[in-house]
Amino acid sequence: MRAMNDLDAARDTLAALGRGFHAHGWVPATAGNFSIRLDNGQIVMTRSGRHKGRLTAEGFMRLDGLGQPLDEGTPSAEAGLHVALYRRWPEIRCVLHTHSPRATVLSRRRGKHVTLADYELLKAFDGIDTHEMEIELPVFDNDQDIAALGARVNTWLDRHPAPPGYLIRGHGLYTWGRNPEATERHVEALEFLFECELLASR
Numbered sequence: 161m162r163a164m165n166d167l168d169a170a171r172d173t174l175a176a177l178g179r180g181f182h183a184h185g186w187v188p189a190t191a192g193n194f195s196i197r198l199d200n201g202q203i204v205m206t207r208s209g210r211h212k213g214r215l216t217a218e219g220f221m222r223l224d225g226l227g228q229p230l231d232e233g234t235p236s237a238e239a240g241l242h243v244a245l246y247r248r249w250p251e252i253r254c255v256l257h258t259h260s261p262r263a264t265v266l267s268r269r270r271g272k273h274v275t276l277a278d279y280e281l282l283k284a285f286d287g288i289d290t291h292e293m294e295i296e297l298p299v300f301d302n303d304q305d306i307a308a309l310g311a312r313v314n315t316w317l318d319r320h321p322a323p324p325g326y327l328i329r330g331h332g333l334y335t336w337g338r339n340p341e342a343t344e345r346h347v348e349a350l351e352f353l354f355e356c357e358l359l360a361s362r
């Protein structure tokens with residue numbers, strides 16, 4: 161991606177991610193939402209109800225750093241969850257939310273967290289340079305009240321080391337990173353690890 165203050169580059173990057181994720185079946189039927197934070201602090205966010213495999217420039221809108229719309233229209237219903245992550249960590253620049261079958265099924269089979277231990281691919285996450293460790297992804301019960309869900313996420317994140325993502329039960333994955341490439345890598349690595357967990361528990 162070019163400079164992070166480039167609105168067109170942000171939209172192009174997210175549209176390309178949407179095509180790839182849709183081809184994998186990770187954002188079916190308008191599900192999921194994506195965002196990038198620009199250098200000026202504005203958040204470029206997918207609009208509500210857009211097909212993520214066919215995003216055009218018109219499928220995005222800008223929010224300010226507090227989540228207030230800067231363009232006309234309706235942002236994704238879950239925009240508040242993106243904004244909360246950006247407010248928590250100034251260094252992150254991209255948030256990706258997917259609804260894959262693996263994330264959906266695994267989150268229904270686990271309790272309050274998914275533990276990923278001793279996988280070589282854990283090295284895909286920033287700050288991890290060995291497979292000899294485990295990470296804990298929290299699983300939050302789904303809620304149509306996004307503010308209430310966001311409050312539960314925030315309370316958990318206040319009390320734990322930063323995970324590379326979190327799951328919402330029967331719903332999907334949120335992950336983030338210091339740029340879109342790192343965040344895409346997190347989605348791919350977590351999808352792989354979710355598949356391993358499901359294969360191992362058959």
Ligand SMILES: [Zn+2]
Nearest residue numbers: 192238257332
């Ligand atoms: Zn969702």
